[in-house]
Amino acid sequence: MASPKSEPSELLSRRKLLQVGAGGLAIAGSVAGWQWLQARQFGQSARIPMMGRKESKAEESTSPMQVLREFDYGTVKQENGRTIREFRIIAGTSPLRLNSATSYITWNYNGRVPGPTLRAKAGDRVRVLFLNKGGHAHTMHFHGIHPDTMDGVRPVSNGKAFIYEFDAEPYGVHLYHCHISPVTRHIGKGLYGMFIIDPPEERPPADEMVLVMGGYDLNDDRRNELYAFNALPNYYMRTPIQIYQRQQVRLYLLNMIEFDPAVTFHIHANFFQVYPTGRTLTPAYETDVITMGTAERHILEFAYPHSGKYMFHPHQDAIAEAGCMGMFDVLPITS
Ligand SMILES: [Cu+2]
Numbered sequence: 001m002a003s004p005k006s007e008p009s010e011l012l013s014r015r016k017l018l019q020v021g022a023g024g025l026a027i028a029g030s031v032a033g034w035q036w037l038q039a040r041q042f043g044q045s046a047r048i049p050m051m052g053r054k055e056s057k058a059e060e061s062t063s064p065m066q067v068l069r070e071f072d073y074g075t076v077k078q079e080n081g082r083t084i085r086e087f088r089i090i091a092g093t094s095p096l097r098l099n100s101a102t103s104y105i106t107w108n109y110n111g112r113v114p115g116p117t118l119r120a121k122a123g124d125r126v127r128v129l130f131l132n133k134g135g136h137a138h139t140m141h142f143h144g145i146h147p148d149t150m151d152g153v154r155p156v157s158n159g160k161a162f163i164y165e166f167d168a169e170p171y172g173v174h175l176y177h178c179h180i181s182p183v184t185r186h187i188g189k190g191l192y193g194m195f196i197i198d199p200p201e202e203r204p205p206a207d208e209m210v211l212v213m214g215g216y217d218l219n220d221d222r223r224n225e226l227y228a229f230n231a232l233p234n235y236y237m238r239t240p241i242q243i244y245q246r247q248q249v250r251l252y253l254l255n256m257i258e259f260d261p262a263v264t265f266h267i268h269a270n271f272f273q274v275y276p277t278g279r280t281l282t283p284a285y286e287t288d289v290i291t292m293g294t295a296e297r298h299i300l301e302f303a304y305p306h307s308g309k310y311m312f313h314p315h316q317d318a319i320a321e322a323g324c325m326g327m328f329d330v331l332p333i334t335s
Contacts (some may be wrong), residue, residue: 021060036060046205049242049331063112064230068209071196072116074126085120085168086127087090089135091178091191098226098233098323106190106231107134107162107178113231114256115176115193122171123199128164132156138186141179142195143295145166145169153179173197173278173297184258188217188224190231192256194297199281206250206301207243213265213292213314215257223259226323227314233323240329245307247333252278254297262293263314267302267328270310275299289315307332 051065074085089109096106096113109115120126132138139162141152146166156162177183178191194210214231215224226233243249251272257263266289273283274290278299290298304310307330313320 046207047244048207050057051089062237067230084125088129091132091138106191113190117194119196120168121198133162137176141291142176143174157263168197171197175325188258206248208250210252212254236326242326242329245333248303251300255292264289264291266315268310272300272302304330
């Protein structure tokens with residue numbers, strides 16, 4: 001097992017990152033065909049609308065459409081007969097325009113909120129090269145099973161790096177986040193992301209997407225004034241998520257809202273099947289409202305029989321009204 005190191009400049013020089021980026025790692029954006037490539041990698045096929053990325057200038061730092069269907073499978077290597085997935089993460093600080101009146105200084109991983117959706121297969125070795133350029137001490141604390149040395153609670157100072165390395169287990173939908181105190185502040189400012197471990201046997205093809213619920217405490221009163229799916233309040237109301245009628249959707253859903261003990265998630269005019277924490281291969285039950293405490297996450301599967309526009313939101317309607325609202329635009333299929 002590799003031992004943790006903390007020599008930042010050598011491990012994660014800008015030049016090296018650029019080299020890796022050119023090789024296809026999604027650090028600072030996606031390229032045309034990326035999504036298709038990702039789907040191909042795991043041998044999947046599903047009908048997925050090609051959505052334009054009409055972002056305003058203010059939203060360039062984080063695109064909820066990019067967050068929605070982009071998975072970072074890392075750089076795959078073989079070492080001693082094992083599959084290694086190597087990810088590169090940089091903690092940073094950057095402003096995000098939440099609405100016409102509010103610009104918010106986020107702390108983030110790879111320049112986006114939520115951070116990249118890291119994805120591995122059960123049994124892979126995960127290696128995360130973490131460089132902190134955020135101006136404060138930060139960490140990456142992963143959910144999953146790993147030794148305490150890899151638990152991400154020891155501060156990584158600004159300008160330093162750390163290598164987190166562990167086996168990907170157990171399969172399911174997990175998360176990572178900064179674990180510097182006060183954690184409410186480090187998470188609330190944007191240092192969180194999803195971590196998917198696929199089961200050894202692939203799940204069936206589906207239109208896979210990621211929604212992460214977050215809250216913003218704008219005035220440090222330990223309450224959230226704004227909420228969002230994938231960082232930007234009301235974004236998916238303005239730009240509904242296109243899906244195809246009768247196409248199975250696999251939604252990886254994570255609640256990262258601090259200060260509110262729990263929220264629900266509800267979709268209109270349909271029911272979804274629940275795979276709790278993604279830890280099952282068959283659904284545990286079916287419902288149309290699910291309750292999730294902070295850091296709870298599930299896989300929800302559904303297909304819309306009817307075309308049209310359908311809202312999704314927490315059923316704490318005050319939270320929905322403060323930005324955690326979205327819409328599916330179900331496109332008709334004729335065949
Ligand atoms: Cu932090």
